[in-house]
Amino acid sequence: SEFRTWFPGLRRTATEFVNPEEKPRFRILAWPNAGNAEDMYTNDSVVNARLPTSPLLDWCRKNGAEMLAVQLPGRGGRMKESFAESPQAAAKALLPIVASRLVDVPYIVVGHSVGTWLAYEFVRLAQKEGLPAPVNAFLSNFPAPDLPAEERPWTPNRGMSDQKFKDECRAWDVNEAVFGPNMWPTYKTILRKDFELFDRY
Template identity: 25%
Template sequence: MTTALSTAIRPRPVEDPALRLFVLHHAGGSHVIYTHWVTHFPADWDICLLEAPGRGPLSALPAHEDCAGLAAFLLDGVQTLLDAPIALFGHSMGALVAYEMTRQLIERGQEQPVWLGISSCEDPFTEQPPFGGELPLHLMTSTGLRDALAAMGGLPTAILEDDTIWQLYEPRLRADFKLVETWRPRPADRSRIPVPCSLFGGESDHVVTRDQLLAWNQGMDHPLGEHFFPGAHFYFDQQAPLIAAQITEEIDTAAPGLAGW
């Protein structure tokens, strides 16, 4: 079941839920990576896996290259699902988009989320010089991008090694990385996160370091906790029950009573 714009995939639809949890995927990814998470959450939660254009049911649409635009697109697509308390969890690019969605809900005057979960994403509050000292991923040569992604992990080997498959995925990957690498923070007074927020990361993540993740705390009004798990950037591989349990605990802390089973 999906929304009219097919931005939310709901493997286990729950009508009149205690909570709707929106889960956002990483750059180059899709909702598929989270489908096996759903059964590990409370039965009265409606788990909504958000899908960015350029993949899955939205594969006919061009991938967004602008974070604010993608956040607005996703919000417009789930308006009919905002009739219950909501929470958001995003990994890497998904975390940045979840943050942008939270800010846009506040700026639109709509009900804000009860909780925001940030996973393996560099903080958006520190102003970075454009592209820093290294060539950004979205501007790398095809070979350079493939090598960088191989080192990062998270993509099936077939995508990186098969030229035909790579040609299909490369435009989406470049668009996603451009979205992340060209995003710039709002003015300080419009950047803060006024909702309870928790951080998640891998203990051996070399893509987003512990310090880069913890820097999110400087922009939070209600930090709840920091949780590091064995593994690198895609630490949640093979750990879905553990991660889902921690997310459930964090939301129960932020909004007691929503984590009934």
């Protein structure tokens, strides 16, 4: 289903409420950072291999919260799909898939890096369509979306050589393993497309 396409990790989280007569206390909608996939939120071992479980998933399980981590097109099981052209386009595609789940249970948004702007545009569109606002938002490691382009603390990646783009990615603390010969061809495309989301915004 389209819902599973956007939220493929829900079953893995052990936070899904499958009985329609039971509802979670909260739903958490989470957007990953540039170059990443939904499993940064839905896989216990991805965030920190030194911990037996993800602190966020652990909190969800203990507090009856359902984790809905967004899988954007162009990565994971959606590798063959076209990338989102803008945060607004991503929001427009996602909202009809999840709208019915925003009205019966309070929801929280989480976004890291470019995920903060994706979350912001999603909430703007949801409110424009008359849906409830989130009860809380946890947004990290990115400037406010109204920061003028000339004040943004990065260099636009369009026209950058491969080496300069690697240097820019390292400045964003991208894991060094990504630059290896086996991983870079895939991650280069994903990272460039994700960087374009905030370069064009």
